[in-house]
Amino acid sequence: MDPIILQSTLWIGGIGLFSAVALAVADKYLSIPEDPRVGSVLALLPGINCGGCGYAGCADYARGIVLHGAEGNLCAPGGAACAHAIASFLGVAPVEVEKRTALVLCCGDDTETIRRSAYNGINECAAAQATAGGDKGCTYGCLGYGTCARICPVSAITVANGLARVDKSLCIACGKCIPACPRKIIKFVPAAATVHVLCCSKDKGPAVKKVCGTGCIACRMCTKVADGAINMDGFLAVVDYSKPLTSEKPIEVCPTHCIRKA
């Protein structure tokens, strides 16, 4: 065999072997043993690293549960099944989890509302809001520049006609969109609830009417048919999700159609 080939092979093999031995030795003496339960809990989590639990990712949350005693029910995408699996693995009583979904509490799209100025700045809700309080006539409603849609890790939010909407079947309730909205109109609601007041305007009826065809005008019709599940907060009807509301009466009686199924 050509000596150069042999020599090269031996040298590279030698350097490789030396590095491998050095790494093996270093690994033996430097490695930190990790609690094996961390790996098991990690295997029970969905592994999508959405950060909805408040930890830096699924591995960090698994470490939090095992080493720092974090609650096992913080994983929204995993839901009840995941919480139960973790609880039974750790041998503690499972904590009930209610499935939630994010909801944009506004239904005034561009056909129903007016824009009081022509905004053509940065395509970002916070920027639009910072420019003289936003271009939408209603100072409470969705601006529709899609900050929430861009931050959503599962693309559950779409913006159509100047209004963001959450697709309930896709939402994993990670909660990233909630602080992203400069008008704070995205809220968590129970996924089982079907009747919602899609308006956040606390203005009086005539003021709402002026800027939006489908805002809450505080007529109180819905409160009379909702058995206490819809209450007035000033000039805005608010659904109390702790009370059962299955009747679709409020949807029928609302004159501006801001109570909708979602």
Place this chain on the structure above:
Amino acid sequence: MEYLLLIISAILVNNFVLSRFLGICPFLGVSKKISTALGMSGAVIFVIAIASAVTWCLQKYLLEPFGLEKFLQTLSFILVIAALVQLIDLVMKRFAPPLHAALGIFLPLITTNCAVLGVAVLNMKEGYGFIKSVLFGTSAAVGFAFALLIFTGLREKIERADPPRCFRGVAISLVTAGLLSLAFMGFSGLVK
């Protein structure tokens, strides 16, 4: 003065990313957020500084005495840098957990960063001594960090802008990188 010229040349005039076109992969890959770009920059500076010292020793004490530097340089450098990065990862995890938490995920990426190999090979080509090698390596890495941070800043702005549809995403990023490179050409002539 000589050292100062070396530093300026490595950071601005012969910037690794923008005029030598090395390390483009992390330049485009981790330039979406300033925080990750900072982590990557820190890790690259750290690794290149150590790698240029180690490869210099390898060249001087192993390859040259046996007349192997002509044809085994690239291969053995890659091997040693890869092993070195793994070793740094282990040592950091054990002795500096906060540093590992900040730079850890970028270390495996750097194993295959051509800027690291580029520094090592250039050091040998130019025939730098030990101190000069490490200095050149560090300043080249600082130049890389500099370019990466500028580019990340630009990309964060572009992300919020509204370019024509066909330009969105990677296309406008590449155009930006090209313009940034052109801008850095303005430094040529500063140092011969």
